[in-house]
Structure formats: structure tokens, C-alpha cells
Amino acid sequence: MSLPFAAEKQFAISAVRRACTLTSSNETLTKGDKSPVTVGDFSAQALINIMLHHAFPADLIVGEEDAADLRAETGLGLRNRIVELANEALTGELGQGDYAEWGIGPGSEQTAEQLMDAIDRGNYQGGRSGRMWTIDPIDGTKGFLRGEQYAVCLAFLVDAKVQVGVLGCPNLPIDMSKPDGEKGCLFVAVRGQGAQQIKLSGADPIPLSMPPYSPSTFNFLESVEAAHASLSTNDKISSLMGITRPPIRMDSQAKYACLARGDGGAYMRMPTGVGYREKIWDHAAGSLIVEESGGIVSNSRGEPLDFGLGRTLGENYGVIATVKDAHARLLEVVQQVTAADVSVHSKA
Numbered sequence: 001m002s003l004p005f006a007a008e009k010q011f012a013i014s015a016v017r018r019a020c021t022l023t024s025s026n027e028t029l030t031k032g033d034k035s036p037v038t039v040g041d042f043s044a045q046a047l048i049n050i051m052l053h054h055a056f057p058a059d060l061i062v063g064e065e066d067a068a069d070l071r072a073e074t075g076l077g078l079r080n081r082i083v084e085l086a087n088e089a090l091t092g093e094l095g096q097g098d099y100a101e102w103g104i105g106p107g108s109e110q111t112a113e114q115l116m117d118a119i120d121r122g123n124y125q126g127g128r129s130g131r132m133w134t135i136d137p138i139d140g141t142k143g144f145l146r147g148e149q150y151a152v153c154l155a156f157l158v159d160a161k162v163q164v165g166v167l168g169c170p171n172l173p174i175d176m177s178k179p180d181g182e183k184g185c186l187f188v189a190v191r192g193q194g195a196q197q198i199k200l201s202g203a204d205p206i207p208l209s210m211p212p213y214s215p216s217t218f219n220f221l222e223s224v225e226a227a228h229a230s231l232s233t234n235d236k237i238s239s240l241m242g243i244t245r246p247p248i249r250m251d252s253q254a255k256y257a258c259l260a261r262g263d264g265g266a267y268m269r270m271p272t273g274v275g276y277r278e279k280i281w282d283h284a285a286g287s288l289i290v291e292e293s294g295g296i297v298s299n300s301r302g303e304p305l306d307f308g309l310g311r312t313l314g315e316n317y318g319v320i321a322t323v324k325d326a327h328a329r330l331l332e333v334v335q336q337v338t339a340a341d342v343s344v345h346s347k348a
């Protein structure tokens with residue numbers, strides 16, 4: 001008998017690996033909320049949604065992107081690039097663990113209309129019950145555009161609990177002590193079955209386990225973009241905790257992956273107080289990878305993240321994640337700082 005969610009795990013690895021092959025183009029469009037989106041974001045979501053539609057036709061999908069701007073597009077040529085890129089990825093040769101039944105491999109081309117419909121299958125509003133996937137086709141788009149870290153993120157949830165999480169990080173060194181060495185990592189977790197790092201090429205699985213708390217090496221992993229998380233709140237927490245190592249600034253859920261493998265002590269995402277609500281696709285896969293590596297992920301009140309509220313995590317109390325034996329200590333200091341800072345409590 002196979003382990004629970006073996007099929008979903010195998011699928012998610014295959015889909016994320018394939019999506020990682022096409023996130024190399026950076027032509028952009030600015031979305032309604034002023035954030036950038038690239039042809040890579042659209043093509044990766046189209047690819048994964050087409051594969052999902054073949055593999056698990058009844059499952060619902062919460063995807064970051066939608067095709068409204070592409071349908072409205074006049075003469076920008078982006079749509080044609082997306083069709084080209086997505087089809088290149090769809091029709092690529094089958095590798096180990098890939099199945100033609102997933103709508104991939106030679107001869108699997110789709111039309112522009114089919115690809116836009118596929119992108120829009122990610123429009124599920126989310127909820128508390130049933131099977132659902134959440135996709136961030138490129139997380140850390142700003143990092144991607146700077147040639148830095150980004151991640152292709154796919155998570156599978158049942159009744160609002162993440163059961164499978166996969167992150168593909170094409171620019172992440174396999175070993176942080178060799179920053180100029182081989183790059184391209186895949187992180188995979190299944191609830192109750194642990195987490196692993198695999199090379200993007202598919203080789204060398206390493207089980208992940210976070211090292212115990214050590215005050216002398218403890219530090220924070222935080223956003224590069226000051227608009228995404230309050231770096232000044234982190235500074236206050238850091239000095240109250242007596243942390244001496246500087247924070248590691250990195251875009252995307254690669255932060256969760258680095259935490260899971262012991263590169264950094266805590267993932268810290270304190271709200272900037274502007275009423276933003278965190279999106280489920282920005283945390284689902286990464287949070288499971290951290291939990292399965294021996295960490296705890298919560299908001300700044302110590303409550304678990306709730307993936308059953310819809311497309312967002314609801315009112316924003318931030319996200320803090322760290323190894324089990326450091327969580328209570330960190331939470332105490334976080335609460336000391338947030339009690340003194342009204343912006344953290346502002347209602348979204």
C-alpha cells in the first residue's frame with residue numbers, strides 16, 4: 001500500500017519542476033494593485049492548472065493570477081509570448097515520474113483560449129472543506145525580476161489543512177556554504193511524512209531537520225521589500241532578543257525553505273499596518289515544509305495560520321516561524337513589541 005497522498009506528492013513534484021523550466025522570461029505587466037506580473041507567472045499557472053485538470057479534474061484551485069488583463073490586452077504581444085512559453089513547457093519530453101495523462105509531453109499544445117481558461121481555473125474563492133490546491137506560479141516576482149530568489153509554489157489541502165507542499169527554487173544554492181556552487185532546489189513535504197530537499201534535476205534527496213535553537217547563531221529571514229513586511233518591527237524584536245547576527249533578506253518562500261534546512265533562525269513577517277491581507281498561496285507550501293522539518297508556524301498571537309478563510313489568511317497578525325524550542329521565547333518578545341506598537345493591531 002502506498003503512503004497517504006503519494007499521488008498528489010508525485011504530481012506536485014512533477015508540476016513544479018516543469019513550471020521551473022519556464023520561469024526564465026521576465027517581460028512584465030503591471031497588475032491593478034500595481035504589483036508586477038511576468039509572462040512567467042501566467043505561463044506557469046496555465047501549465048500547472050492544465051496538469052491539475054488532467055490529473056485531478058474535480059479538485060478546486062486557488063491561484064494567484066487570472067487572465068482578465070490578458071483577455072483585455074491590446075497589441076502588447078504578451079499573450080503570444082505566454083502561449084509560446086506555456087506550450088514549450090507543456091510539450092517538453094516526459095521525464096521520470098511524468099505521465100502523458102497529465103496533459104504533458106509532445107503533442108500537448110493548447111490554444112490561447114484554452115490557456116487563458118486554464119489560468120482562470122485558479123479562481124476558486126477557497127474555503128474550509130474539501131480538496132483544494134493553491135498555486136503561486138512565481139512567488140517573489142520582484143526577486144525574480146532582480147535575478148535573485150523566487151519560488152514556484154504548489155500546495156494541496158484537505159479541509160483547509162495543508163497535506164502536501166512543494167517549492168521550486170531555481171536560483172537557490174543547493175548548499176548555502178557554497179553560494180557560487182550548483183543552484184536549483186526542490187523542497188517537498190507531506191504531513192506526517194517529513195520534508196526533503198531534492199536537486200531540481202531530481203537527484204540527491206536530503207531529509208530536512210532544523211537544528212535546535214542556539215542564541216549565538218540565531219537570526220531572522222525577512223523580505224527584501226520593505227512594503228511586504230515591517231523590517232523596523234523585526235529590528236526591535238531582534239535587539240530585545242539580543243540577536244547579534246544580521247538578518248538574511250531574501251524574496252519569496254525560499255525563506256521558509258532556508259529556515260527548514262537550518263539557514264536562518266526564524267522567518268519573520270510582521271505587518272506593515274496598511275491593511276494588507278496575507279494570501280494563502282504565499283504560505284501554504286512553505287509552512288508545511290517548516291512544520292515537517294521541526295518548526296512551528298503561527299501568527300504574532302501564537303495562533304496557527306488558518307487556510308480555511310478564503311483566498312487570504314484573514315485579519316493580518318503577521319507570520320512568525322521558527323524551530324519548536326525557540327517559538328515560545330520568540331513569541332513572547334514579539335508580543336512585547338507589538339503591544340507597544342499600535343500599527344500591528346490596526347484592523348485590515
Ligand SMILES: Nc1ncnc2c1ncn2[C@@H]1O[C@H](COP(=O)(O)O)[C@@H](OP(=O)(O)O)[C@H]1O
Nearest residue numbers: 138139140141142223224225227228251252276
Ligand atoms: N503589502 C504587502 N504586505 C505583505 N505581503 C505583500 C504585500 N504586497 C505584496 N505582498 C506579497 O508578498 C509576496 C512576496 O513576498 P516576499 O516579500 O516574502 O518576497 C508577493 O508575492 P508575489 O511575488 O507572488 O506577488 C505578494 O503576494
Ligand SMILES: [Mg+2]
Nearest residue numbers: 035036064141
Ligand atoms: Mg504577485
Ligand SMILES: [Mg+2]
Nearest residue numbers: 136139140282
Ligand atoms: Mg507570492
Ligand SMILES: [Mg+2]
Nearest residue numbers: 064136138139
Ligand atoms: Mg506570485
